[in-house]
Amino acid sequence: MTGPMSPPPTAAELSADPELASWRVLLGRLAGRWRTDSFAQGAQFVAGVAALADHLDHHPDIDLRYRHVTVTTVSHDVGRLTRRDRRLAVAVAALADELGLVAVPQELSTLEIGLDVMVAADVAPFWRAVLGYEPETEGGEDDCLIDPAGRHAGLWFQQMEAPRTERNRFHLDLTVPHDVVEERLAAALAAGGRLVTDEFAPAWWVLADAEGNEVCLCTWQGRG
Structure with a gap:
């Protein structure tokens, strides 16, 4: 478990992290986007992310659209990215892989x-x-x-x-x-x-x- 005095991850560390290949750092937040085949598939992904967030007690912002889902996370209580955001991002990426979703980080801004x-x-x-x-x-x-x-x-x-x-x-x-x-x-x-x-x-x-x-x-x- 990450201790309370652990230094926060830097943008460079997060950008080079192989487990975060589908994520990008934008304005001090981690953002990821995945294409979906249907609105229903997007809703299924959102439901899975919501369950992960409740389990990890760390809740991202989620934007569900017809052909893609965007997930953004930051630790609001400290106003920056923390190891909690990394842990959630890794779990979300794994869920996306399980559902066969394709990440499109190049579309983020x-x-x-x-x-x-x-x-x-x-x-x-x-x-x-x-x-x-x-x-x-x-x-x-x-x-x-x-x-x-x-x-x-x-x-x-x-x-x-x-x-x-x-x-x-x-x-x-x-x-x-x-x-x-x-x-x-x-x-x-x-x-x-x-x-x-x-x-x-x-x-x-x-x-x-x-x-x-x-x-x-x-x-x-x-x-x-």
């Missing part, structure tokens, strides 16, 4: 919206009210807001030294699996995009479309 601001405290209450969002951390500052139901993209505020008038103040942050980002980057450039900067790679690359609207392609790598 997590979307956030960034807004350039001068004073986050001045604008955050408005966005919190209009979106019905809450701070990412309980009792935390409004520098990052999330949908409490976990359905919509998070909104975070990027501190600016001076107002920006020459470009949009909103941009998208798309976190993708570390082994997908180069393919996604190449596809975006081939589709008419341009590389704004790779200064922060492999943590993120900044891209822009033909009119200068920006998106950051992000991974867990290069974040210490």
Whole structure:
């Protein structure tokens, strides 16, 4: 049994773990997706995951769709990934194998919206009210807001030294699996995009479309 003082697993350790080949680390969470042949098969898988979660006393988020099921886990009580998440992920992957499901981790991603601001405290209450969002951390500052139901993209505020008038103040942050980002980057450039900067790679690359609207392609790598 893992002791209470055991160090938490790192993103690098989890990404290299052979028992987690069907999972990817996205924004501090473990995420996995499996294709299903029918809604009924997906529901069967979800029921099995629910039973595993109750047995292990560690409960993930599950998204059941017609042709796939997505499972995401993090230890909410400590706000990070722990050995409990690894144990659950290994069990879920084994169940998927038993049911003959095919993992499609390359389809996974997590979307956030960034807004350039001068004073986050001045604008955050408005966005919190209009979106019905809450701070990412309980009792935390409004520098990052999330949908409490976990359905919509998070909104975070990027501190600016001076107002920006020459470009949009909103941009998208798309976190993708570390082994997908180069393919996604190449596809975006081939589709008419341009590389704004790779200064922060492999943590993120900044891209822009033909009119200068920006998106950051992000991974867990290069974040210490």
